Amino acid sequence: MKRIWKLAVGAFVVAASLQAAHAQKKYGPGVTDTEIKLGQTMPYSGPASAYGSQGKATLAYFKMVNAKGGINGRKINLLSMDDGYSPPKTIEQTRKLVEQEEVLAVMNSLGTPTNSAIHKYLNQKKVPHLLVSTGASKWNDPKNFPWTTPFYPPYVEEGIIYGKHVVANHPNAKIAIVSQNDDSGRDYVKGFKIGLGAKVSQVVKEVTYEVTDATVDSQVIDLKGTGADTLFTMATPKFGAQVIRKVADLGWKPNHYIVSVSSSQGGVLEPAGLQNAVGLITAMALKLAGDPTWENDQGMKDFLKFMKEWFPDGNPVDSSVVLGYTTAQMIELILTRAGDNLTRENILKVATNIQKQTFPLLLPGVTVNVAPDNYATFTTFRTARFDGKRWGIFGDPIDASAK
Known part of the structure; x- marks a missing residue:
């Protein structure tokens, strides 16, 4: 009888442990044990196509991350869609990302007019609209648009x-x-x-x-x-x-x-x-390749190594590439800190609680600060x-x- 009781207790402990482990994992749309699906729009064509290098750098960064095992064991599937810097196209592509692809979040979409076109839609849907690549003041409005945050020095x-x-x-x-x-x-x-x-x-x-x-x-x-x-x-x-x-x-x-x-x-x-x-x-706010000041800087060395191995067609002196690389690191930080709680609500919580964060290619003295009541990512500059x-x-x- 004693032996049966011990076996029963053991079975209960195992079951409870499995249940607890399962309970710790909270997933939103686009998330499985092996993948996190994200979306963005970029002007790979059209009048602002020069900015497209930012999206290409971000894609290359996550290709590198995935090759090293992903984030917390999950590969990042970033769907980067061309909107031609055209607001109607941005709406079309974003709806596809949310309603058909069911991405966890829209991250780092580029452009003021293009993001303006999807601003209300994503907030009504309560889809994280994070790290938008535009510094318009309208993105820092946590009261009326809590699901949208910027990642560009405010204009x-x-x-x-x-x-x-x-x-x-x-x-x-x-x-x-x-x-x-x-x-x-x-x-x-x-x-x-x-x-x-x-x-x-x-x-x-x-x-x-x-x-x-x-x-x-x-x-x-x-x-x-x-x-x-x-x-x-x-x-x-x-x-x-x-x-x-x-x-x-x-x-x-x-x-x-x-x-x-x-x-x-x-x-x-x-x-x-x-x-x-x-x-x-x-x-x-960012270091640039080619500046002798950073010749022996480890962050710059790592960036140039990344460019050579993962984005050889990119131009390292293109500031859009540098921004795309740094933004990808910010996304990586948010997803890493979110752990196994990969719901849309928690992604927003993590993304809006970041203080005095540095990244390898930020200029000395420049830090990232985001609070629930103030989304202005960074306001420190160097001339x-x-x-x-x-x-x-x-x-x-x-x-x-x-x-």
């Missing part, structure tokens, strides 16, 4: 840096502004004017362009005609390259500030002609000037929080 805060730099270094400037006619352009210009303060009265002309325009040559000609000696350019890569090239063609030599989304050496400056980009000033061969960091880290 308003970045714009403030340029305005402050103009005031400090060119107090008598005659200022011209060219920007994309959308939320991202308006946010950047808003921040720039905040940074200018009382000097905003020195803006002599503002022009905009549409993402569907063929060129911005006429806008640049118009601005040069004002006699402005300082130019603030908010543009996506295709148009950023056009502005830089046209300014040079006209023999115009303004103090030229260009936003980080259009500062890629590989994606913008090389197409524009490196000689035409000398003297440009931008703001950065950089292009010397014809590389971007050179100068000055101390700047906390540009609009608050």
Whole structure:
């Protein structure tokens, strides 16, 4: 009888252990014991196709992660869909990801107009819409859109840096502004004017362009005609390259500030002609390959090794590639911390509780901070000037929080 009791107790303990182990695993859509299915949209075609390298870098990173066993034993299946930077296409592809592919989350979709098109849909569906690759201020709205978080320096805060730099270094400037006619352009210009303060009265002309325009040559000609000696350019890569090239063609030599989304050496400056980009000033949060400063930096060595082994067709000096690599590491961090609780609710909880997090390619002094009541991922920048061969960091880290 005693033996039977011991066997019964043993069976009960085993059953309880199995039940507890099972209970610890909580899965949302797209998750099994061997896979985590994620989705995103990227402009692999269309007017913003230069940004597509970001998605390719992210895919390559998870190919590497999967080859090493995945995350907590699960392979990452990232479905990266081409939306051509077209909001209607973004809606179509995102619905497919959610309703047909049943992904756990949509992560790192790119573009302000494109993400705007799916903003309400994903929040109504309570699908994590995380690490959107756009710095528009609208993404930091945990009260009204709790399922959406950004992973890009906020445009308003970045714009403030340029305005402050103009005031400090060119107090008598005659200022011209060219920007994309959308939320991202308006946010950047808003921040720039905040940074200018009382000097905003020195803006002599503002022009905009549409993402569907063929060129911005006429806008640049118009601005040069004002006699402005300082130019603030908010543009996506295709148009950023056009502005830089046209300014040079006209023999115009303004103090030229260009936003980080259009500062890629590989994606913008090389197409524009490196000689035409000398003297440009931008703001950065990420290290860039080719800068001798990071020659012996372990994070940079690991990145270049990754590029050689997993993304040999990519350009390591393309800032979109660097951002894609770092974003993939952020996704990896979130999924790792989530453990076996891979529900949509827990993924959101983990993603919005990250403090003082560093990554190998973030510049010194730049950290990632996300709280349940404040989704602004990072607001610390370093200023950089292009010397014809590389971007050179100068000055101390700047906390540009609009608050």
